[in-house]
Amino acid sequence: MTHEILTAGSLKAIPLPIPHEGSKDERGSALVLGGSRSVPGAALLAGIAALRVGAGKLKIATVGSAASGMGLAVPEAMVVGLPETPEGGVDGARASDDLLKVTKGCDALLVGPGLVEEGPTAKLAVDLLEALPDARFVLDAAAICGLAQHAGDVRRHGERVLITPHAGEMAQLLDRGREEVEADPLDAASEAAALLGTVVVMKGAQTWIVSPQGARWLYEGGGVGLATSGSGDVLAGLVVGLLARGLAPMAAALWGVFLHGQAGKRLAATVGPVGFLARELSGEVPRLLRQAAD
Numbered sequence: 001m002t003h004e005i006l007t008a009g010s011l012k013a014i015p016l017p018i019p020h021e022g023s024k025d026e027r028g029s030a031l032v033l034g035g036s037r038s039v040p041g042a043a044l045l046a047g048i049a050a051l052r053v054g055a056g057k058l059k060i061a062t063v064g065s066a067a068s069g070m071g072l073a074v075p076e077a078m079v080v081g082l083p084e085t086p087e088g089g090v091d092g093a094r095a096s097d098d099l100l101k102v103t104k105g106c107d108a109l110l111v112g113p114g115l116v117e118e119g120p121t122a123k124l125a126v127d128l129l130e131a132l133p134d135a136r137f138v139l140d141a142a143a144i145c146g147l148a149q150h151a152g153d154v155r156r157h158g159e160r161v162l163i164t165p166h167a168g169e170m171a172q173l174l175d176r177g178r179e180e181v182e183a184d185p186l187d188a189a190s191e192a193a194a195l196l197g198t199v200v201v202m203k204g205a206q207t208w209i210v211s212p213q214g215a216r217w218l219y220e221g222g223g224v225g226l227a228t229s230g231s232g233d234v235l236a237g238l239v240v241g242l243l244a245r246g247l248a249p250m251a252a253a254l255w256g257v258f259l260h261g262q263a264g265k266r267l268a269a270t271v272g273p274v275g276f277l278a279r280e281l282s283g284e285v286p287r288l289l290r291q292a293a294d
Contacts, residue, residue, distance in 0.1 A: 003186075003216035006209070006258055008292065010217075014251050016242075018293040019054075027056030028244030031106040032237065033099070033124075034113035034141075037088025040066035042114025042141075042233045045278055047074050049237025050110070052282040053259065054289065055244040061102055062114075063090055078102075089116040092124035099124075100131060108136045108243035112143030113233040118172070122146035129157045136160045136243040136252075139198075140236040145172040151195050158197025158212060162249040164236050165192070166203045186216065199249040201239070201257060203232060209253045217254060222261025223268045230278030235260045238285065262288050 035043035067081030083094040121142040189202035202208040239256035263284035267276040
């Protein structure tokens with residue numbers, strides 16, 4: 001089956017208007033559920049990316065031990081501290097009531113960056129899918145690895161979900177070897193899209209974006225510098241911000257991958273091909289959006 005190459009030109013058919021007036025409510029509300037005692041910054045990177053891509057409001061739900069610091073680091077966000085497990089992750093069972101309160105009214109949710117328990121995180125993601133029928137979801141990192149046992153539940157909601165795995169997470173989802181996934185990432189992405197009924201962003205040096213209906217897009221890469229800690233958290237944050245703004249999952253995936261990659265290319269030109277930080281990617285996005293609107 002043929003595929004499309006993702007470029008600025010190909011995105012002209014999927015316009016992303018830049019609002020010139022209106023309230024923050026009109027640009028949507030995004031929530032990031034992520035972070036742990038050992039990896040608190042993942043939720044921060046994702047949350048800032050959601051704002052940089054134009055989401056009107058941001059909530060971050062993270063472990064209680066990181067909440068105060070998160071609120072100071074991202075003063076633009078409403079931050080909610082959640083009960084922790086002994087391992088320093090979010091205790092999904094004890095956090096469920098708090099999460100249902102804080103997620104009320106959210107247009108898009110990102111579940112997974114920096115969370116540490118794979119099985120419980122996948123279960124928590126599915127529970128939120130069931131509880132929030134009007135919201136769109138990005139499932140990332142720990143939220144992906146255990147999804148196979150919930151495939152039927154996810155498939156019922158697949159039209160409003162996308163997943164953003166790297167090769168290791170995809171290998172766990174499909175019960176394959178990582179080397180097998182890396183050898184044919186398109187085949188793995190297509191299998192995952194069929195299994196879950198979701199859009200799949202298969203991250204790598206080249207990124208495949210696949211829909212369960214058979215659409216296939218290839219982004220040929222934003223440079224080796226994007227292979228750095230936290231880069232995937234930024235990508236997931238960009239996508240959830242775009243979902244909050246009202247884009248459908250496939251459109252949000254395409255724009256998110258493109259903006260992430262182009263930000264990497266800009267930093268490679270101004271800083272160097274390697275050595276720039278994931279936290280610097282989001283700062284390039286508003287200029288890229290302005291350029292896209294011209």
